[in-house]
Amino acid sequence: MPELPEVQTIVSDLQSHLIGAHFLTIEASHLKAVISTPKDLFRLQAKGVESIQRRGKFIVIVLKGDGVIVIHLRMSGKTLIRQKSDPIEPHERARLEFDRLSLRFCDQRKFGRVWLSNLADYQALTGIARLGIEPLSTDFTPKTFANLLRGKKKTIKACLLDQALIAGIGNIYADEACFEARIRPNRLAASLSPKEYKNLHMAIQNVLWLSIQSRGTSRPDGNYRDAHGKRGNFQNLLKVYRRHNQPCFHCKTLLIRTKVAGRGTVHCVECQRKN
């Protein structure tokens, strides 16, 4: 599923094709996929694309003037850059028409959303307002990370998945970062030592940067594709995610699968000790 590295890859793709294009209309074939008001829709029409950014797992397309288009892909969403004349895509839920191309929002599981709004309202409307720190920003230091987690009464994995604490990490990179830092995902966040906070902070940044360099993770049966419909490559570099019953690359012990924070979780009982 698209997490920070996948969304960053898509945003880069969109930046090179959509900047300067003019947004014309949106057509929703799945009504719940698009959230807007007639007023907002009217205000968005025929405005040039000024910038495209990522915030957490959100894609934010800012139009000249006052329009903002926000997309969240959730589990299975895709945004595909197509020609206007190209045929309908499988699971296509909405079509954003620009003057020179057509952006198709596709989503097998119908969890994803497209919002049409304006600069004053889009952060509250979409939930972007509630997001925590960006893990690849300069503000995200070992110290801010430790301060964020110190009082928390839940597992470290639940904290990594909590978008109000840190924005952009999902199930794949939570497991990968915990393995990289040699920390068991079901440890209580407050129980980590200063050194472990530091190690985990570095592991998070390393894993996210490496995945961005590989254009994200596309599982064999997974749904993530970039804006051209192509797979990423980080699945070849995963150490634990979806590798249960396979040997740990470090110690050869078979990795085990458990449930932490309600999510399928894979870790190595030897490399990721209880304390």
Next chain:
DNA sequence: CGTCGCTCCTGGATGC
């Protein structure tokens, strides 16, 4: 207020 569990969805996997 913080944390937990339920819900939304689909299609592939599993069970009988």
Next chain:
DNA sequence: TGCATCCAGGAGCGAC
């Protein structure tokens, strides 16, 4: 072989 049930999983929301 075929039909029914189970399950993953991000995030909002109600319950406690």
